[in-house]
Amino acid sequence: MLNVNLKKDRYKILESYNSNVYRVQDELGTCIYILKVCQNYETKRYKHQFKTEIDVLSKLNSFLAPSLVTCFEDEMAQYFVETYIPGMNAKQFMKRYKGFIKRYRLLLDILIVLQALHEIGYLYIDLKLENIIYYQNRFYLIDFNACIENHSRVAIMASKSNCAPELMNLHEKDVRCDIYALGSLVHELFGFWMMPIVFLCHQKQERRISHLSTFKTMIVLHMFIHILVVLSLCILSVFLILKSTSPKNVFDAYYYHHNIALFEKAYHESDQKDRLYTWVLNGWILDDVYQNEQASIFLMKEAISTSDATLIQYVYDRVSLKKGSKLETFVMMYLKPNANRVNRCMTLANEGNMLLKDKLDIYNQCLQIAIHEEFKISLTPVRTWLESVDESQLLKYTKEFEDLGCNYLEYLLLLRNKEGEIMEVPVVFVDHLKSNRWNDIYAFWRSL
Template sequence: MKETRYVWQFNLQRQEQSSVDVYYDLVTCKKVVCKTIQKSAHPQLLHQFHMEIQVLSQIQYPFMPSILDIKENQETLSLFETYIPGMNLKDWMNCHPIQTRLFRFFYILQALNCINHLHEKEILYVDIKRENFLIHHQILYLIDFNGCVYDQSQGIYFSSPSNADPELFLNTPKTYSMDIFAFGTFMSSFYARKNWILSKCLKKDSKKRFQSIHQLKWTYIIYSFIKLIIVFILSVFLVLNGGKETLERKYKAHPKDELIFIQLYEKDLSKQKGTYYEKIQSNLYQWIQVKTLKESLKNPEIAFYMMKQAILSQNSMYCQFFIENIPQSIQTQNKELTQFLIQIKEKQITLSFCDQYITYLNQSQELDTLSIFMNLLVDEQIIVSNLNELFELHEKMTPNHPEFEICSIFYLEYCLFLQTKELSLPVPDSYQQSQNEQVQTLIHYLERS
């Protein structure tokens, strides 16, 4: 940008004909998001860009970005909107499973209010998924409106396969029912099992779903309130009858309850000494001796959580234990993590696995094991085949992610290793902007080499 008002900070996303960057506004002294598209881009992309401008021009909601400015030149069109800090909800939920379970009612309610506000403007969001929500200080913000259409529109320009209404691509007017189905897929990520509200949202026949987001919202509030009353009554009954259960007793009584399990596991983890990875190793050593652990591993969510813990430990003995004790059906559902466990167990990381795992991480965006994976690439001195895909993966790592600093360090060490083999990888913009002293030192070494 040639405008002196806006000073470039870092890139959030870059594609062939568009980009999303963060700038510093010298007038307001605030960060802003700038979305830019080439005028030569595909007409569908241009339509989506103009649609986002239209939507942002109509909405005035504290938990959505506001349009600030539009710039145009002979080649590009740029949209400036408010910058919202935070992490995308999918990554945040992976990092905070307990908070997700405890406060899911409030997160779902906030999301419902955002979609309801759009419906009041006769706008369908269409692509409702966790990646399109940012969470900051426990508040959800809805972003990315380029997939929106108006109620009764005939065409849809964008939707993710995971949340697409079965009637989406029929030649019929698009209605609010599409968003209700998509919201059902969004809600399902907060629950291990379907409840009747989810089932009603996900009915294939749109006429059998909730008739509006407003109706869904109040049904969900009443349903949650009734559950809360029941839990309160049971709690009072237990207290009056002298029932005082410790977390350990609760776990023994309900070894498959993922909330109780993770609470107890992380409580024990906090008591361990050493670095984060040493704490995990010590904690796993204690837990593999717990008799009820094998029963707990029959719960897919607990198994998934413990597979990642074993990977973070980098200990072949622990990896072998979970390979032997997690049901085969769950291992099949998580074949990439299972393969990672096998690689660590056999103490031999293969090139084919590394290439497959990079693709898996790019598709799933489950970045909490990325630091360990990069560490193994450096230690084993493996040159992956898909270096460009590895770079794209690290471009997705945002400064707000808990693994950001350690991933940036391992990535730069890997770049230095590649230079010894006369190969190179670019450094993501976010890493270059890092204030970490070790990161800056490694970048300096790369530039000198």
């Protein structure tokens, strides 16, 4: 365990991954980060790569990679703190996920990061599934400690499975090293289905694909061909099924005779595997179904149960349900949030007629998302609501009320840190919140 004074104990260690990498919590807030350490006794090469990773994270501008928060040192070591990306690594995820859509998603997401990395003059080198994290339906590239400068001539040994031959000698390294590793990644994801692309990625350096744009074009073309084949098979399967079934079955009565009352029954009688995806893909959900309130509720439950952001968004955009704050907040947990959606949730919560505890929960969820994603949102709905609500009613929900005060103040700290704005803390928080957590955050706020 690390035995140093982390900026006067600001960072509390939650988990040790190895002797140099830790998951930590900022004691001044609730944010979780990754802390990396370079002890003074480390080798010259290790220290060089440590500084390289700091340089990369400070320059890299990609939402699919961690960003540098701060760096500092003491008499024993150097440190830096980067944003923490939760989730599971792609190797674990791919063992569970047997479809092909997210495999293409992984490649396209990683290409975004590699393009940004190459633009700042670095090569990633050690590309493998273990260094990719799946979180909120996107794939993030982490661990930039093996990066080298583009066109450098140092000898490097990356992971054996994706090590380009020129890495082991003093020849010039360029983007083709990463393209070689991409070929290994493609082979691991798709096997023989992409052998032509793997073959072109694993050629000798002078004959290898030399541009990420070329590689991306080949992947996109392969994806479209794959989808066309799947669609063709689906169409053929549907044709054969329709041909072999009786015209008097439930599906025929629903689909061909527009008997919307039979929709749920026809849906439940269909194959359970990827059922909603299959119905959407084949256009079996009639427009009248989306206009029916009961059917809309059923479809939203089915979509949310899949945890697939694409399906949830697709159904959410089409159902005729009133888009209240509860539904907005619930759906937002599965989709990639944005500032507009968070603002909308808070406004709807302020205007809506719902239980006090529900409003507190919605405001807390919205503020936590805004803090984590560093969104700029309006706090007016919260302030307006606090001015109108009976304080004695708020005090009945001690935990939720305290969380709201702490989240509100943490967001003010974020605004002040990013834009230098000074905003007042609502009096209701100052008068009634007395917990240690609140006192620590409020004391820090007053000291600024």
